[in-house]
Amino acid sequence: MSIEVVEIGKRFGDFVALDDVSVSIPTGQLTALLGPSGGGKSTLLRIIAGLESADSGRVEIEGVDATRLPPQKRNVGFVFQHYAAFKHLSVRRNVAFGLEIRKRPKAEIRAKVDELLALVHLEQFADRLPSQLSGGQRQRMALARALAVEPTVLLLDEPFGALDAKVRKELRDWLRRLHDEVHVTTVFVTHDQEEALEVSDKIVVINEGRVEQIGTPDELYDKPANDFVMRFLGPVTQVGDHLVRPHDVQIDLDPAAPADATGVVSRISRIGFEIRVDVTVSDAEVVTVTITRNDLLALGLETGTRVGLRIAPVGTATLLDSKASYA
Numbered sequence: 574m575s576i577e578v579v580e581i582g583k584r585f586g587d588f589v590a591l592d593d594v595s596v597s598i599p600t601g602q603l604t605a606l607l608g609p610s611g612g613g614k615s616t617l618l619r620i621i622a623g624l625e626s627a628d629s630g631r632v633e634i635e636g637v638d639a640t641r642l643p644p645q646k647r648n649v650g651f652v653f654q655h656y657a658a659f660k661h662l663s664v665r666r667n668v669a670f671g672l673e674i675r676k677r678p679k680a681e682i683r684a685k686v687d688e689l690l691a692l693v694h695l696e697q698f699a700d701r702l703p704s705q706l707s708g709g710q711r712q713r714m715a716l717a718r719a720l721a722v723e724p725t726v727l728l729l730d731e732p733f734g735a736l737d738a739k740v741r742k743e744l745r746d747w748l749r750r751l752h753d754e755v756h757v758t759t760v761f762v763t764h765d766q767e768e769a770l771e772v773s774d775k776i777v778v779i780n781e782g783r784v785e786q787i788g789t790p791d792e793l794y795d796k797p798a799n800d801f802v803m804r805f806l807g808p809v810t811q812v813g814d815h816l817v818r819p820h821d822v823q824i825d826l827d828p829a830a831p832a833d834a835t836g837v838v839s840r841i842s843r844i845g846f847e848i849r850v851d852v853t854v855s856d857a858e859v860v861t862v863t864i865t866r867n868d869l870l871a872l873g874l875e876t877g878t879r880v881g882l883r884i885a886p887v888g889t890a891t892l893l894d895s896k897a898s899y900a
């Protein structure tokens with residue numbers, strides 16, 4: 574394991590920001606810290622970086638106890654949402670900065686910076702000032718600068734958070750490809766579940782200062798440890814006592830067939846390539862089901878159709894008892 578976070582506690586006054594948090598972060602992987610705003614993700618990242626000190630617990634980086642080491646001795650690179658570039662220095666000089674203060678030979682710096690600019694696809698912008706770059710290009714420059722000093726660990730705090738949705742998506746794909754090339758152990762804070770599911774090898778779900786679950790994207794999506802994780806990772810609907818993904822509910826046109834619930838189609842809406850069907854069940858609860866357009870045509874559903882609802886056969890649906898898990 575590259576980073577071991579062991580029983581970390583952190584308070585701000587009376588407020589408990591992290592409560593006994595333990596996480597093992599594997600070498601060479603891309604790990605997301607995912608959770609709602611205020612849950613403690615950034616605080617944990619800052620403690621790993623050494624920018625914040627924990628009240629209790631330990632941080633090890635590559636087998637070294639880093640708990641009391643200052644940030645510059647931890648060999649970590651960071652990129653934040655609002656990256657502070659040196660405004661008066663060119664892109665090239667910004668990327669070279671860490672190597673220059675380490676007094677590396679000029680030829681070595683030049684070769685390394687060229688390599689990094691190629692890696693982040695900014696070769697043609699090397700002589701521009703940061704203000705002459707787009708937001709996405711600036712974040713790529715920030716990544717190149719962080720990678721220049723060959724950190725053991727790269728820490729990213731919502732690096733694409735300030736960018737618009739389209740650029741975010743492009744940078745997300747790009748980060749995944751970059752990681753596949755350089756394999757530096759990377760920890761990435763996000764509150765966007767789609768971003769975490771798409772990009773990471775492993776996800777740590779953090780809420781109210783605690784770890785709710787750690788797993789691969791598939792494990793979290795298919796076997797959430799509790800209601801919170803299930804709701805946070807994707808859409809849910811309730812059928813009887815069970816929380817289910819809307820695509821794991823089947824619609825049966827024969828309301829007399831064995832079913833987990835019966836009801837009347839109250840609304841059909843198109844969400845991109847999916848169709849959302851709201852079914853009002855007997856006691857005025859609404860179950861949301863998502864189906865494909867072909868399914869809709871095959872079933873011939875319309876508002877007012879009476880239908881049976883079945884949770885997809887056990888093994889494919891994610892069933893959680895919605896009453897038990899809020900305890």
Ligand SMILES: Nc1ncnc2c1ncn2[C@@H]1O[C@H](COP(=O)(O)OP(=O)(O)OP(=O)(O)O)[C@@H](O)[C@H]1O
Nearest residue numbers: 585588590608609610611612613614615616617764
């Ligand atoms: N320096 C500080 N002083 C007091 N409270 C703080 C400080 N830093 C963080 N907090 C509080 O600790 C909690 C966790 O903050 P943190 O930034 O770690 O959350 P987060 O999960 O990263 O959220 P976000 O996605 O909004 O950044 C928040 O309630 C925040 O207000």
